[in-house]
Amino acid sequence: MILAATGPEIAFWGFAVVAGIAGFFVVGSRNVVHAALYLVGVLGSVGAIYIVLGAEFVGWVQILIYVGAIVVLLLFGIMLTKAPIGGVALDNNQRPVAFIVAATTFGGLTWIIWRTFGGTRIRLSPTRTAQIGNSLFTHFVLPFEAVSVLLLAALVGAIVLARRD
Amino acid sequence: MNLAWPLTLGALLFSIGVYGVLARRNAVLVLMSIELMLNAVNVNLVAFSTWIRETIAIGQIFALFVITIAAAEVGIGLAIVLLIFRNRETINIDEIDLLKW
Numbered sequence: 001m002i003l004a005a006t007g008p009e010i011a012f013w014g015f016a017v018v019a020g021i022a023g024f025f026v027v028g029s030r031n032v033v034h035a036a037l038y039l040v041g042v043l044g045s046v047g048a049i050y051i052v053l054g055a056e057f058v059g060w061v062q063i064l065i066y067v068g069a070i071v072v073l074l075l076f077g078i079m080l081t082k083a084p085i086g087g088v089a090l091d092n093n094q095r096p097v098a099f100i101v102a103a104t105t106f107g108g109l110t111w112i113i114w115r116t117f118g119g120t121r122i123r124l125s126p127t128r129t130a131q132i133g134n135s136l137f138t139h140f141v142l143p144f145e146a147v148s149v150l151l152l153a154a155l156v157g158a159i160v161l162a163r164r165d
Numbered sequence: 166m167n168l169a170w171p172l173t174l175g176a177l178l179f180s181i182g183v184y185g186v187l188a189r190r191n192a193v194l195v196l197m198s199i200e201l202m203l204n205a206v207n208v209n210l211v212a213f214s215t216w217i218r219e220t221i222a223i224g225q226i227f228a229l230f231v232i233t234i235a236a237a238e239v240g241i242g243l244a245i246v247l248l249i250f251r252n253r254e255t256i257n258i259d260e261i262d263l264l265k266w
Contacts, residue, residue: 009166016174023178026197027185039197042178046204053171055211055225058232062207065232070200070239077193077243081250091188092259098187106180113172120168122216127225135221136229147233154237161244164251 008124012052019045030090032078036071043067057129171212179205192246192256196239203235 005013022041029035043066050059136144178201185198207228214224250256 006166009170012166012170016170019174020177020181023181023201026201027181027189027194032191032193035194035197039200042201043204046178046208049171049174049208050211050228053211053215055214055228058207058211058225058228061229061232065236066200066204070236073239073243074193074197077196077246080247081193081256090191090194092190095188098184101187102180102184105183106176109176109179110173113169113176117169117172118167120216122166122168122212123218124166124215125218127214127222131220132222132225132229135223136226139221140226143230147230151233151237154241158240158244161241162247 008052012049015045015048015052019049032090033075036074036078039074040067040071043071052124054124054126056126057132168212168216171208175205175208175212177205178202178208190257190259192249192258193243195258196242196246199242200235200239203231207231 019042022038022045025038026035026042029038043062047059047062047066050056050062182198182200182202182205185201186195189195189198210224210228210231214222214228217224246256249261253261255261
């Protein structure tokens with residue numbers, strides 16, 4: 001199977017391995033800032049995987065919004081809360097339970113996925129950004145506008161919550 | 166490409182996020198784990214969108230909506246974390262137990 005791998009499959013595997021390893025470091029790192037930087041690795045690799053899967057617009061939006069905005073916001077949160085960066089316990093005492101739950105989730109999901117979609121092949125072909133735009137502004141106009149109102153409400157709410165008065 | 170591969174990656178990222186939410190005690194790290202879980206869902210949406218090959222790209226549109234909601238969620242979440250830190254001098258979620266008797 002490995003010998004018959006095509007270029008996109010090799011690229012997918014490379015980015016998937018990077019995303020998985022960086023994900024383990026996000027939840028395992030003893031330093032908050034390092035965890036945020038590993039999160040950049042995960043999010044960037046997942047964005048690259050979107051592009052490999054043909055979703056180029058979602059991929060670039062992922063890079064722009066997640067890596068460009070959300071991680072910066074998280075770093076600001078770390079800075080403003082003056083949280084202890086490292087050296088103290090960042091984990092609580094339910095790690096074994098959490099590990100069991102996560103392992104069970106992964107095992108169950110993987111079993112179901114391989115049972116159901118084990119033999120399903122997908123053909124990769126890019127979805128053009130023009131297609132996304134057409135679809136968004138013909139079939140999904142109302143959700144699009146609703147999301148814009150939601151973003152405005154979230155903006156106002158965040159300002160009201162974080163304001164010092 | 167086998168459809169099960171991206172779905173397995175999604176399952177792996179989701180499980181890592183579940184572990185992080187359950188095991189971390191710093192609220193910012195819990196928010197990061199939630200972002201991991203949202204990303205796992207997006208991987209699934211994009212993979213199924215590529216598999217079904219529908220003409221209006223519903224899966225990718227919904228991934229975009231999920232990304233937008235995630236941005237709003239992390240903004241509000243960090244504002245709440247900031248407020249809690251200002252009031253209680255800690256963001257360890259096992260010390261924020263006002264509602265626990």
